[in-house]
Amino acid sequence: MKTLRIAVPLVLATAMAVLLLLGRYRLDYDMLVLGFPLALGGFAIVMAAIAIVVEWRAPAGGPEKKGMFDEAEELLDKPQAWAQFAWLAGGIALCLGLGFAIGPALLVAAYLRAYRQSWLFSAMAGVLTGGTVWLIFGLALQTPLPMLPPFLR
Amino acid sequence: MLESIAQGLASFGQPLALLYMVLGVLIGSLVGLLPGLNGLTAIALMLPFIHGMDPAIGLAFLLAMHAVVNTAGSLTSILLGIPGEPTTAAVMIDGYPMAQQGRAGEAIGAAVAASALGGLFGAGVLLLLLPVLAPVVLYFKSPDTLMLALFGVALIAILSKGNMAKGLFAGALGMFLAVFGYQDTTGVPRFWFDFDYMLEGFQLIPITLGLFAVPEIVSLGTTGRSIAVPQADRVGIGQVLFGVRVALRRWALVLRSSVVGVVAGIMPGVGGAAAQWIAYASAAQTEKNKAQFGKGAVEGVIAPEAAGNSKEGGALVPTLAFGVPGSSAMAILIGAFFLFGLTPGPDFLKDHMPIAVHLTVTLAVANVLAAILTIAIGAQLTGITRLPGHVLAPFLMVTLLVGTYATANDPMDVLLLIPFGILGLLLKELNYSRPALLLGFVLAPLVETYLHISLQAHGWAFLLRPIPLAAMAGITLVIFTTARRRAA
Numbered sequence: 001m002k003t004l005r006i007a008v009p010l011v012l013a014t015a016m017a018v019l020l021l022l023g024r025y026r027l028d029y030d031m032l033v034l035g036f037p038l039a040l041g042g043f044a045i046v047m048a049a050i051a052i053v054v055e056w057r058a059p060a061g062g063p064e065k066k067g068m069f070d071e072a073e074e075l076l077d078k079p080q081a082w083a084q085f086a087w088l089a090g091g092i093a094l095c096l097g098l099g100f101a102i103g104p105a106l107l108v109a110a111y112l113r114a115y116r117q118s119w120l121f122s123a124m125a126g127v128l129t130g131g132t133v134w135l136i137f138g139l140a141l142q143t144p145l146p147m148l149p150p151f152l153r
Numbered sequence: 154m155l156e157s158i159a160q161g162l163a164s165f166g167q168p169l170a171l172l173y174m175v176l177g178v179l180i181g182s183l184v185g186l187l188p189g190l191n192g193l194t195a196i197a198l199m200l201p202f203i204h205g206m207d208p209a210i211g212l213a214f215l216l217a218m219h220a221v222v223n224t225a226g227s228l229t230s231i232l233l234g235i236p237g238e239p240t241t242a243a244v245m246i247d248g249y250p251m252a253q254q255g256r257a258g259e260a261i262g263a264a265v266a267a268s269a270l271g272g273l274f275g276a277g278v279l280l281l282l283l284p285v286l287a288p289v290v291l292y293f294k295s296p297d298t299l300m301l302a303l304f305g306v307a308l309i310a311i312l313s314k315g316n317m318a319k320g321l322f323a324g325a326l327g328m329f330l331a332v333f334g335y336q337d338t339t340g341v342p343r344f345w346f347d348f349d350y351m352l353e354g355f356q357l358i359p360i361t362l363g364l365f366a367v368p369e370i371v372s373l374g375t376t377g378r379s380i381a382v383p384q385a386d387r388v389g390i391g392q393v394l395f396g397v398r399v400a401l402r403r404w405a406l407v408l409r410s411s412v413v414g415v416v417a418g419i420m421p422g423v424g425g426a427a428a429q430w431i432a433y434a435s436a437a438q439t440e441k442n443k444a445q446f447g448k449g450a451v452e453g454v455i456a457p458e459a460a461g462n463s464k465e466g467g468a469l470v471p472t473l474a475f476g477v478p479g480s481s482a483m484a485i486l487i488g489a490f491f492l493f494g495l496t497p498g499p500d501f502l503k504d505h506m507p508i509a510v511h512l513t514v515t516l517a518v519a520n521v522l523a524a525i526l527t528i529a530i531g532a533q534l535t536g537i538t539r540l541p542g543h544v545l546a547p548f549l550m551v552t553l554l555v556g557t558y559a560t561a562n563d564p565m566d567v568l569l570l571i572p573f574g575i576l577g578l579l580l581k582e583l584n585y586s587r588p589a590l591l592l593g594f595v596l597a598p599l600v601e602t603y604l605h606i607s608l609q610a611h612g613w614a615f616l617l618r619p620i621p622l623a624a625m626a627g628i629t630l631v632i633f634t635t636a637r638r639r640a641a
Contacts, residue, residue, distance in 0.1 A: 004579075004583065005583055008579050008583055009319075009322060012326060016326075016329055019344055022344075023343070023344065027344075029341070029343065032338075032339055032605075033336055033339055033341045033343060034343075036332060036597075036600075036601045036604075037329065037332040037343065037344075040325055040328045040329045040332065040597070041325075041329055043321075043325050044322055044325035044326055044329055047318045047319075047321045047322035047325060048322050050318035051316065051318045051319045051322055054316060054318065054319075074582065075368075075371060075372060075375055075578065075582060076578070076579070076582050078375055080374070080375045081371050081372075081375045081578070083374075083375075084370065084371040084374040084375055084546070085371065085571065085574065085575065087374065087546075087547075087550065088367065088370070088550055088553075088570065088571065088574065089571055091547075091550050091551070091554055092554060092567050092568060092570070092571070095554050095555075095558070095567070096564050096567065100554075100555055100558065103554075104551040104554070104555065107547055107550060107551060108547045108548060108551060111546065111547035111550070112543075112544065112547060115377075115543040115544075117543075117544070125548075129548065129551055133551070133555055136187065137187075137555065137559060141184075141198060142198070143198070143559050143562075144562050145555065145558060145559050145562070
């Protein structure tokens with residue numbers, strides 16, 4: 001965890017520094033264009049450096065003063081947390097690949113079944129979800145949300 | 154003037170006008186509940202339907218719909234941790250923890266009451282300003298808008314309680330994320346690397362939902378627990394009404410936040426999201442129970458709600474007085490004016506004052522109607538917070554995906570949910586302030602644009618105007634008191 005505490009600000013600050021260098025020497029932005037990002041990036045890099053020093057000096061695994069808004073739940077160490085990202089990525093693939101009526105239906109049905117809900121409940125919840133999305137966004141509001149798979153449009 | 158007010162009230166009292174206003178409130182509330190659809194979309198979707206209507210009724214229908222979107226949008230922010238509107242993200246910071254503690258009803262009641270009061274305040278200010286709109290709007294110049302934005306940036310220091318360097322880093326990171334894409338003053342696209350999506354830069358919706366909603370969904374899916382603590386009482390209408398009473402008792406906070414909202418609304422380009430965050434951070438600085446902010450402080454719900462709704466009254470000021478839209482939704486509303494052959498501006502106020510009065514009264518009444526409607530359905534919806542996480546998570550994922558895509562119909566927005574979701578989880582777990590990041594992202598374009606304009610128009614002498622001087626004093630005070638509190 002301590003490695004991650006140091007790595008995250010380091011990676012983000014490095015990315016900002018690389019972008020600024022690219023902007024100056026590769027993309028040839030003048031100071032009117034690059035000035036504001038340069039000031040922000042410079043400030044962010046200094047703050048990241050201070051944060052890294054603080055993390056470096058902190059005892060490994062020691063209690064950290066809690067932030068004001070974010071109560072850590074120690075999810076990063078749990079493989080199940082990353083499984084949720086895989087579900088989300090799968091949902092994105094389903095919605096973009098099969099449209100926003102079939103995709104959500106399959107996502108809900110598969111997810112519920114994977115977490116040991118009954119076949120009947122999973123299937124009904126899936127159909128209901130796909131139907132609701134189609135009814136509200138497609139039929140009632142007529143938003144341009146693609147409801148059908150690309151090969152059927 | 155009195156004759157115009159009487160004519161405006163008579164126009165508002167027509168049965169057909171009332172019917173369309175109620176319809177507008179219902180559609181606006183539905184749109185508010187659906188993440189991804191916002192007031193802007195609602196007005197755009199309904200624009201074709203006003204063709205052939207009486208101008209006052211058609212415009213009031215659109216305005217009523219737009220005015221109540223925030224009120225209903227706060228329900229999803231509070232109950233699910235997913236902002237129903239980009240402008241209701243600030244409400245989520247304390248509203249969602251309240252729902253987790255089984256106080257969803259109280260949060261909803263407080264949010265609804267603050268929304269209604271803020272909306273009434275905004276409409277009241279608009280009504281009072283109608284005869285003298287022009288000099289008021291003309292008084293605000295670019296340096297004043299810049300200083301309001303800089304004041305908001307200073308508030309990042311407050312939002313970054315805990316490790317200050319980490320909070321300020323998060324704020325600066327948020328501001329840096331906003332520099333991608335076209336720069337407003339030069340028109341040069343920055344850091345787009347021949348990738349068309351990046352010409353417009355990162356968008357608010359995928360960032361907001363990625364940073365806040367995705368980590369909550371991951372948490373629900375991983376732990377399998379419900380949003381509300383298992384021992385929480387069932388929420389009844391009594392708890393919602395208790396929240397209403399709490400908001401009424403905090404009338405001074407409602408008033409202060411409403412003033413923030415109105416001022417932000419009058420200044421074109423500031424936007425509802427910025428108004429809500431500034432009001433929130435200001436409350437976090439001034440309220441007695443500062444330590445509770447972010448952990449379920451009802452004041453953290455009241456302040457952004459009041460600012461969010463009072464802003465609409467403020468946004469109508471430049472819209473009606475000059476035809477300069479106070480927000481993007483107002484820009485579409487101006488389009489509706491043109492559809493009716495009306496041109497907002499000084500002549501409009503001279504020739505069509507009854508319509509302006511009709512719109513103002515609609516703004517006030519629609520807010521009250523939306524509050525009643527939300528109170529009626531709010532208690533029923535809180536049952537969602539008792540569902541097991543493994544059951545709720547897939548529905549939230551669908552809401553997230555549909556909402557994100559529906560905002561701009563761009564698949565890239567949906568794909569960006571993953572990296573911003575991972576970033577959100579990392580920031581949450583490593584105790585970096587996500588609200589500070591979002592506040593930075595919202596304010597950075599304002600700061601840069603108005604800094605350029607102010608310098609070109611006035612040079613550094615713009616700092617000597619009265620509002621910049623007052624704002625600099627305010628910024629110094631914020632930084633000084635925050636630093637002193639930390640030292641203590």
